[in-house]
Amino acid sequence: MTSRVPIFVCGEPARGDDAAGFAAVDLLPADVRERVEVVPVGQLDILFLMDLPADAPCVVVDAVAGLRPGEVWVRPLAALVDRARALQAAGRAPEPRSSHELPLEQVLALAATLRDAPPAGTFVGIGGACFDVGTPLTAPVAGALPAFAAAIAAEVAAFTANDALPC
């Protein structure tokens, strides 16, 4: 028996392209879904990462501002930790999007500090164009959802390549 790979889905389903992660996991094929645990988190909380067993991989999914709308972006979580630490060292912490949350990179960096190593796993993002409340996905993002879902599925497949199906 193996444990399922957690997919932490960040975003807000009611805010335009911020819903992309939720829409993408809905497109995951059945054989992938049975290997994952979809965890809608809104924003990534340090407690989710602290609960992960050491070396247990996870996938973090979110829409991203600053990329071309619809562009799929995949990075190891460790790379985001390195980026946060580099910015911190340069005196430029990642900018919070609001005063009520910690930027994702800082959450990952804190987890890396407390766990002695960056969380294992991958960030899969998609460039968004509009995050206004009550708006639907924009056309470029909606059109790229299959590619977004495929990228998520590829990461899950890589993490579970040698696993038997979970009981």
Add this chain to the structure above:
Amino acid sequence: MSHGTASAKVVDERVYEVHELTRVEGEGSLRLRVKDGEVVEARLGIFETPRYFEQLVVGRTPDEVIDIVARICGICPVAYQMSAVHGFEDLFGVRIDPQSRALRRLLYCGEWIESHSLHIYFLHAPDFLGYESGIAMAADHRPLVEQALKMKKAGNHLIKILGGRPIHPVSVRVGGWSRAPRVSELKEHRAALEEGLAFALETVKVVAGFTMPAFAREPRVVSLRHAAEYPFNDGRIVSSDGVDLPPTGWRDAFEEFQVEGTNALHARSVDGKGVYLLGPAARVVLAGEQLHPLAKEALAASGYAELIRTNIYASIVARAVELVHAFAEAIDIIDAYRVPSEPLVAWQSRPGVAAWATEAPRGLLFHRYEVDESGRIRAAQIVPPTSQNQAAIEADLVVAAKQVLDLPHAEATLRLEQMIRSYDPCISCATHFLDLRVEEA
């Protein structure tokens, strides 16, 4: 820099201007002007767009209101639910099952645990330990940060058991609960609470070991006080100078008013007695005799029982003592818990005024709703603790400013930030509170 005048009189004027306050209930600014050593202006401006919750609930039913007002705050949603639900039940004459009442105290314990542990370790302790943030502190004080996260998780999980989710719970209803937890659900969480209690006791020792900046004033303090329990959701509104009102009676002694340059209403005494302080320090001063024995013992051992009243920086100790109380009472409630025979009592709406005050983590939270004949809200007033504390923050800035004028800029900045953080202005995980700029004319 000082400059001379024609008469050779030297004027020393310093302007401390803070453009973006975070970790308050909204976004704000601060302007502090000191002339010849005297503070001539201390102003806290809240410039975040008004959120209109008092209008959002108009036309809604009481149960809808309970879920809507929870959205005011991600850290203290329970407080908003409690003030609302108790007000409605008081108006409608609803008497809930005693176990339902105990569960509401348990829910409040969960909120105080997650809120206080967050503030103590991530928002305030870095000031005392010389770090720019909790994240930076984690590298050198990993056990402290880990225990803070465990405590916060224990509080959030308690809210999840009772309210269906760790933030913005959804099970509180007029008449009780939409779902009461099984005994086993609560018992399963007991070990985490026991561990948290041990951490909380350690926390009191840790924060009592911090060096407190000098600060002394005699504040007027206000909180709920109850004859038999530490105040969460019941008791009388009392003050250090004789106010003694039912939890419905806030408007008999206090009022809100608009201050130019801020989108948050201030509050003051109707009798002109001036500013007042809410929150953990006020509660410990006014209701300390009802603390859980373990919390009372921890407070006595800390040596801070008196300093909590006069030194705002010492509020971190009061918060830690309340953390002990919340863990200890949560365990007691779970040990005595049985499923309510009637989790949701039937009730009938009636027109009138529903009003109540409860104790949010940051202090007294008052709600008032006018309910019409159809059982819907005609008007609402919500008075959060942070807005009530604004005037006290400004008054304390005057005191603090005089003590930092001779300090180097960076140290003065940190000291003023630290003072404001002592109030735990609602919410935020940001590292920097103030962007303080000193201009010397």
